[in-house]
Amino acid sequence: MPDLSLLSFLAIALVTLGASAAAITRRNIIHSALLLVAGWAGIAAYYLWAGAEFVAFAQILVYVGAVSMIVLFAVLLTRLGPGDTAPAPDAFQRAAAALVAGGACFVALAGAILTSPLDLPAAARPPAVAAAPAINVREIGLALMEPAHAAALLVIGILLTVALIGAIVIASIDRREADHSGEAAS
Amino acid sequence: MSLFASLSPLHLDPLHLGLLFSSALFCLGLVTALARSNTILVLLGVELMLNAANINFIAFASRSQGAAASTGVLFAIFSIAVAAAEAAVGLALIIAIHRHRRSVRLQDANALKG
Numbered sequence: 001m002p003d004l005s006l007l008s009f010l011a012i013a014l015v016t017l018g019a020s021a022a023a024i025t026r027r028n029i030i031h032s033a034l035l036l037v038a039g040w041a042g043i044a045a046y047y048l049w050a051g052a053e054f055v056a057f058a059q060i061l062v063y064v065g066a067v068s069m070i071v072l073f074a075v076l077l078t079r080l081g082p083g084d085t086a087p088a089p090d091a092f093q094r095a096a097a098a099l100v101a102g103g104a105c106f107v108a109l110a111g112a113i114l115t116s117p118l119d120l121p122a123a124a125r126p127p128a129v130a131a132a133p134a135i136n137v138r139e140i141g142l143a144l145m146e147p148a149h150a151a152a153l154l155v156i157g158i159l160l161t162v163a164l165i166g167a168i169v170i171a172s173i174d175r176r177e178a179d180h181s182g183e184a185a186s
Numbered sequence: 187m188s189l190f191a192s193l194s195p196l197h198l199d200p201l202h203l204g205l206l207f208s209s210a211l212f213c214l215g216l217v218t219a220l221a222r223s224n225t226i227l228v229l230l231g232v233e234l235m236l237n238a239a240n241i242n243f244i245a246f247a248s249r250s251q252g253a254a255a256s257t258g259v260l261f262a263i264f265s266i267a268v269a270a271a272e273a274a275v276g277l278a279l280i281i282a283i284h285r286h287r288r289s290v291r292l293q294d295a296n297a298l299k300g
Contacts, residue, residue: 005200009203020214021214023227023230024221033230036230043211046207050244050247051248054263055263062270066270067270067273070274075226094221098216099217099221101216102217105213109209110206110209113209114206135256140259140263156267159271163271163274167278168278170275170278170281170282171281173285
């Protein structure tokens with residue numbers, strides 16, 4: 001008799017993998033992007049199932065909230081030309097090669113996972129995963145302020161600042177260049 | 187126990203299930219990045235592969251206690267932050283390339299091709 005925990009995991013995995021697999025096959029890029037966002041939401045549900053609440057809500061805030069918005073903005077800003085919607089002449093060949101590569105990768109990974117015993121200290125624990133969170137938000141906050149992690153936190157803050165300013169600089173329109181080419185910079 | 191009985195989801199522990207889930211997602215991201223020629227979808231495939239790596243961290247952290255659990259969770263949080271920065275810069279690059287070449291197909295961005 002399968003327990004509820006296993007059933008919920010199988011439902012989460014089915015929804016996530018189904019949405020991600022459907023995103024590959026859609027020809028409309030907005031459909032693909034929205035299906036991938038659904039896959040990210042499913043990953044957040046997996047984090048909740050595994051007892052990592054803080055990471056789950058960070059995933060929802062960052063991916064389902066922020067990254068999906070800039071992806072949709074990028075899709076809308078990069079308007080497709082007339083020749084872009086037609087499939088490339090070698091599209092089928094590329095898809096077949098990609099499927100072979102992905103399938104081989106999955107077979108290798110699954111074989112390695114299933115044949116490894118994974119004898120960790122907690123291996124004898126019953127599979128009641130979602131019973132209690134392994135670590136709560138207070139512990140995460142205290143761990144971030146430890147000397148071992150405080151430097152990494154600062155580096156991440158600097159990285160995000162530099163990366164976002166750099167993204168604005170890369171994506172912004174060079175006004176002089178636009179004036180020379182006579183292009184409206186709107 | 188026969189091979190097939192031991193492979194059914196009932197006999198796998200949550201760590202195995204999480205690792206199999208993450209490898210399936212990784213391979214879906216790989217297929218997306220290799221098969222599609224739209225640069226935005228290639229970037230989203232790479233993001234999916236990063237997410238699969240995060241699932242591994244959480245799968246291992248959820249069965250450990252104390253300091254080991256906090257290390258796994260913290261690594262996943264840092265990884266999400268780096269992935270967000272990567273997505274912002276990548277999409278800005280796509281917009282810049284689209285402004286110059288009027289296309290988001292990977293095959294059209296071949297100015298540096300030898």
